[in-house]
Amino acid sequence: xxxxxxxxxxxxxxxxxxxxxxxxxxxxxxxxxxxxxxxxxxxxxxxxxxxxxxxxxxxxxxxxxxxxxxxxxxxxxxxxxxxxxxxxxxxxxxxxxxxxxxxxxxxxxxxxxxxxxxxxxxxxxxxxxxxxxxxxxxxxxxxxxxxxxxxxxxxxxxxxxxxxxxxxxxxxxxxxxxxxxxxxxxxxxxxxxxxxxxxxxxxx
Amino acid sequence: xxxxxxxxxxxxxxxxxxxxxxxxxxxxxxxxxxxxxxxxxxxxxxxxxxxxxxxxxxxxxxxxxxxxxxxxxxxxxxxxxxxxxx
Ligand SMILES: [Zn+2]
Numbered sequence: 517x518x519x520x521x522x523x524x525x526x527x528x529x530x531x532x533x534x535x536x537x538x539x540x541x542x543x544x545x546x547x548x549x550x551x552x553x554x555x556x557x558x559x560x561x562x563x564x565x566x567x568x569x570x571x572x573x574x575x576x577x578x579x580x581x582x583x584x585x586x587x588x589x590x591x592x593x594x595x596x597x598x599x600x601x602x603x604x605x606x607x608x609x610x611x612x613x614x615x616x617x618x619x620x621x622x623x624x625x626x627x628x629x630x631x632x633x634x635x636x637x638x639x640x641x642x643x644x645x646x647x648x649x650x651x652x653x654x655x656x657x658x659x660x661x662x663x664x665x666x667x668x669x670x671x672x673x674x675x676x677x678x679x680x681x682x683x684x685x686x687x688x689x690x691x692x693x694x695x696x697x698x699x700x701x702x703x704x705x706x707x708x709x710x711x712x713x714x715x716x717x718x719x720x
Numbered sequence: 721x722x723x724x725x726x727x728x729x730x731x732x733x734x735x736x737x738x739x740x741x742x743x744x745x746x747x748x749x750x751x752x753x754x755x756x757x758x759x760x761x762x763x764x765x766x767x768x769x770x771x772x773x774x775x776x777x778x779x780x781x782x783x784x785x786x787x788x789x790x791x792x793x794x795x796x797x798x799x800x801x802x803x804x805x806x
Contacts, residue, residue, distance in 0.1 A: 543790065543791070548780040569789070572790065572794055628763070629759070629762040633769065634765040646777065647778070670778050675739060675741065693739075700770050705766060
């Protein structure tokens, strides 16, 4: 068991014994990541904030039902993901039902790459402009692909944890992840090719 | 490009390869191919970069007002004294 899990379990015992401060410490620990996840899921800061509050309230009220079969973080992300999906199903059903396919540019159907993106130094990729491109590329993904990519590549959950959180199978997660990563890769690659072109045009 | 079919198939497995989800035998085939096929090696490199920037490039900062409203909301809605209940 990971140290963080053990730490969370100790905190949960305290909460169940009536120590609300221990719950506030858990909120403090996870609020940033949960908020990020929700913002990426629903792409709306106000909705994400409502869901953030709901998620931690659900967690508090359901804490006795937390069995410890999974880690607390997995359990918490499952509540958050379910809340986001419930919201989307109710208010934007088309985003889940009809938009669940990655529409790939046919010219990229056979995977290609160009050196512009892969050779761009990390400090440029992670500059303010670079970061906004990453966020855009992730947000352009269909919901179910987006959720898997965020949980695996942004949050760092294992494949089986992701499957657990989104209530799916590991093979389904792998296949969505493969397509999501390549869609993001293609978007970023396109952006850096353009950037390179406009720089060299400007230079000549 | 006589290896086109092969390249395509290798590329389809790179995401799993990156996650360490590929058996030892197939792993060795992929590594051998990456070593001798620059286009596929570039695809793999850009895929690794993609995963790395997703991991490092999305901020998890939470604005102070959001943080404060969350705490206030929870203090209002969570029954204190959990243990006393049920
Ligand atoms: Zn190849």
